Amino acid sequence: SQQGEEDPQALSIQEGENATMNCSYKTSINNLQWYRQNSGRGLVHLILIRSNEREKHSGRLRVTLDTSKKSSSLLITASRAADTASYFCATDTGRRALTFGSGTRLQVQP
Amino acid sequence: NAGVTQTPKFQVLKTGQSMTLQCAQDMNHNSMYWYRQDPGMGLRLIYYSASEGTTDKGEVPNGYNVSRLNKREFSLRLESAAPSQTSVYFCASTYTEAFFGQGTRLTVV
Numbered sequence: 001s002q003q004g005e006e007d008p009q010a011l012s013i014q015e016g017e018n019a020t021m022n023c024s025y026k027t028s029i030n031n032l033q034w035y036r037q038n039s040g041r042g043l044v045h046l047i048l049i050r051s052n053e054r055e056k057h058s059g060r061l062r063v064t065l066d067t068s069k070k071s072s073s074l075l076i077t078a079s080r081a082a083d084t085a086s087y088f089c090a091t092d093t094g095r096r097a098l099t100f101g102s103g104t105r106l107q108v109q110p
Numbered sequence: 111n112a113g114v115t116q117t118p119k120f121q122v123l124k125t126g127q128s129m130t131l132q133c134a135q136d137m138n139h140n141s142m143y144w145y146r147q148d149p150g151m152g153l154r155l156i157y158y159s160a161s162e163g164t165t166d167k168g169e170v171p172n173g174y175n176v177s178r179l180n181k182r183e184f185s186l187r188l189e190s191a192a193p194s195q196t197s198v199y200f201c202a203s204t205y206t207e208a209f210f211g212q213g214t215r216l217t218v219v
Contacts, residue, residue, distance in 0.1 A: 009150075033207060042114075042200055042210035043153075088152060090208070097143045097168065098208055102152035 004032075004089040004101035012107040019076040021104040023089030024069075030094045032065055032072050037086045037103070046074075046087075081110040112136055116201050116211035123191040123218045131186040131214050133201030141204045142184040143168075144176065146197040147213075153200065159184055191218045 007022045023032070031050045035043040049056045049065045049072065056063045062075040076083055086105050090098040114135045123129055135142065140161045145153040145168075155168030159178040173195060175187045184203075188195060196218045202208040 031206075035208075040213075042212050043202075043208070045207040045209070048207060092206075096166075097141070097155050097158040098202075098204070099155070100145070100153040102150060 004091050004099060006087070006089055006101045006104045008104060009102070010105045010107070012109065013079055014109050015079060015081055017079055019079050019083070019106055019108070021074050021087055021106070023072045023074070023101055025072075025089075025091045025101075026070065027091075027093055028067075029091045031092045032063075033090045033092065033098065034061075034063060034072075034074050035088045035090060035100075037088065039085070043088060076106075079106075079108045081108050084108045114201055114203055114209050114211040116199075116214055118214060119212065120215050121217070123188075123216065125192060125218060127191050128187065128189050129191065129216075130188075131199055131201070131216075132183070133185065133211060134183045135201075135203040135209070136182065137203060137205070137209065138181070139203035139205050139209075140181070142178065143202045143204070143208070144174075144184070144186045145200045145202065146170065147200060148197050156186065156199075191216075193218045 004025045033048045034046045037043045047058045060077045065072045086103045088103045090100045117132045143158040144156040157176040159165045162181045199214045201211045
């Protein structure tokens, strides 16, 4: 079964709005990572948050981590049509490879 | 700096045929992985290699074999392809974050 599960599965917003997607996981982690996948392409790393961090920013991205709830959120502010993609969380437990969730498909309408 | 290179990009096989997917990275990473991606399923780990000379099974290893030829290369072999192996296959290498190849879209008919 998937370690990380994203919510919602799909999200459609207008350009300029904020997009929030959530990730829940099951076991303790060393870090949690978010990736982006454009249609037909490989995944690209966006941001990593360690288990002792609560919030991290990178440009228009804001990631939070709540280890007590085993959950994370990714916020994309002032979204653009070019942000249209699938977004995946991945957990690093230190024991095996990264485990990916099933993703959130984001559609940003121009 | 090419990152992670996968070949081929597309492949159609008949049931029972065999093939090898090639992957090479130029970032001197120890760890390499093979994932498959099916619609709505996210990425599932097939095999991984924590270092040259070692390989371990992931979540869905049945029907696949791997070879970590050297530090750069990690190949995935389908000995007798089945329609259930129709998928998009991704190779990745990691230090902390993962770097992915562009994927191989495989169809087994």
